[in-house]
Amino acid sequence: MQNHKKVIFLSQPALRWSFFDYREGGANRIEEWYLGLSQEGKDKFDALLKNTQKIDNHLQWGGFKYLKGKPKEEHIWQLDFIADKRQYRLLGVFGSIRKQAVLLLGCYHKGDVYTPKEALETACKRAKALREKRATTYERKIKNDI
Amino acid sequence: MSERSKTISRLRSEFDARTSYVMAKLSILVPSKIRALRLKSNMPRQRDLANEAKLHQSRISMFETPGAANVTLETLAKLAAAFKVGLKVEFVPFSEMLRWENSYSQDTYDVTRIDDDFEFICPEAEHPCYTLIVTGNLNQTTNVSASTTLTNFSDGRAEEHEQDADIAVLPPKDDREVEVRAMSQPQRQMAAAGGLYQWTKNMENLNSR
Numbered sequence: 043m044q045n046h047k048k049v050i051f052l053s054q055p056a057l058r059w060s061f062f063d064y065r066e067g068g069a070n071r072i073e074e075w076y077l078g079l080s081q082e083g084k085d086k087f088d089a090l091l092k093n094t095q096k097i098d099n100h101l102q103w104g105g106f107k108y109l110k111g112k113p114k115e116e117h118i119w120q121l122d123f124i125a126d127k128r129q130y131r132l133l134g135v136f137g138s139i140r141k142q143a144v145l146l147l148g149c150y151h152k153g154d155v156y157t158p159k160e161a162l163e164t165a166c167k168r169a170k171a172l173r174e175k176r177a178t179t180y181e182r183k184i185k186n187d188i
Numbered sequence: 189m190s191e192r193s194k195t196i197s198r199l200r201s202e203f204d205a206r207t208s209y210v211m212a213k214l215s216i217l218v219p220s221k222i223r224a225l226r227l228k229s230n231m232p233r234q235r236d237l238a239n240e241a242k243l244h245q246s247r248i249s250m251f252e253t254p255g256a257a258n259v260t261l262e263t264l265a266k267l268a269a270a271f272k273v274g275l276k277v278e279f280v281p282f283s284e285m286l287r288w289e290n291s292y293s294q295d296t297y298d299v300t301r302i303d304d305d306f307e308f309i310c311p312e313a314e315h316p317c318y319t320l321i322v323t324g325n326l327n328q329t330t331n332v333s334a335s336t337t338l339t340n341f342s343d344g345r346a347e348e349h350e351q352d353a354d355i356a357v358l359p360p361k362d363d364r365e366v367e368v369r370a371m372s373q374p375q376r377q378m379a380a381a382g383g384l385y386q387w388t389k390n391m392e393n394l395n396s397r
Contacts, residue, residue: 056295081205085212086255089289093216093254096293104216104223104254124215124255186290188195 059095062137062144062179064168070180071168075148083125087148090123092184100136100143109133113162116169118146131156133165135172137179144172144179199282213289215257218264223252224297225271241270272301 063072076084094103105122108114113133121132128150135144146168149161156162171177189197198205226248231237234252238245243266250256251263261277268275280288302308 082208082211085208086215089212089216090254092289093220093292093294096295097220098295102223102227102294104219104252122253124253124257130255185192188192188286 056096056098057141059097059100059141059143061091061095061182061184062142063182064144064146064172064177065180066168066171066177072145072148072182073180079148080126083130086123086125087130088185090121091182092186094121095184109162111162112166116166118162118165118169128152131161133161135169145182146172210285211257212255213285215255217289217292218259219252219254219256220292220294221297222248222267224294225267225273225299226252228298229271231270237267237270241266243267271299272303273299 063070065071076087079087097103100106100119103121106119107122108117108119117135118133119135121134123130123132129152130148130150132145133147133149135146136142137144146165147161149156149158151157158164168177172179199209226232226234226237229237231240234248235245238248241248243263247263251259251267264275264277
């Protein structure tokens with residue numbers, strides 16, 4: 043029997059991502075969109091955030107990409123998921139604090155068309171409103187008990 | 189009635205709710221596992237995995253998209269073959285499914301490839317056995333990622349996990365010792381504050397377990 047001790051490494055638990063909903067004039071735009079999803083859409087959205095919050099490097103999030111064109115100026119990214127045979131898109135920006143992501147808008151995409159069709163423009167306006175502190179955010183609770 | 193109670197009530201009574209719940213977990217976690225294995229493999233580009241699995245790159249991209257649900261068992265078997273790992277599909281209680289989801293992390297997920305799977309290739313030989321001793325007053329769950337682990341609790345309970353799972357070692361209520369034995373090199377350990385962690389490597393004949 044061969045025996046020797048080996049200490050692997052010690053680390054603190056990785057900080058998880060927090061997701062925040064975009065709010066303006068007291069209205070939570072993400073929750074409004076969420077409530078309009080089918081049960082399948084809601085379940086997948088919840089499972090997506092629950093998994094994504096644990097992935098340290100956002101470039102390794104499934105379905106993640108930075109947008110090009112005008113949204114790029116606002117540093118807007120997109121997170122894809124499929125539900126109800128639709129290609130859903132979550133548009134967001136990173137917060138000023140590490141590991142905070144703000145969801146600006148939910149929409150879906152087919153061909154080159156977003157529904158709602160002004161989704162990108164709205165996301166840009168919302169990113170700007172956040173930057174200028176004309177809008178606020180609300181932390182989305184991620185449930186681990188269901 | 190809390191939101192959780194409403195969900196549980198719906199899951200107990202509605203077939204469609206149960207289908208949607210199970211599908212949501214699977215369709216997020218399976219693509220994430222494919223992505224994790226690809227990123228940790230020697231074919232980190234989707235194109236390379238597609239070649240190895242004899243599939244089109246666009247399909248790999250689709251399989252990795254969260255929510256993608258149209259992956260057949262045959263396709264999963266091809267991906268497993270490309271990654272040189274096995275595949276297990278099981279029916280489990282809802283509680284186990286939730287535990288699986290909560291303990292999963294794309295960052296730490298990995299599976300021993302057949303070339304390194306000594307237990308499969310040569311079960312008679314002596315192989316390294318890694319033991320993690322956790323002592324101290326832990327204040328949160330510790331995740332250990334290993335291909336096969338045996339967890340011995342000081343109260344006499346023993347749990348064996350034969351998959352690639354991240355093992356959640358719950359904090360002992362007192363200063364009891366928790367021992368996790370891994371049959372392959374543990375990939376990563378998320379140590380919680382307040383505890384002492386030490387891996388011990390020794391050799392063990394698998395048949396003696």
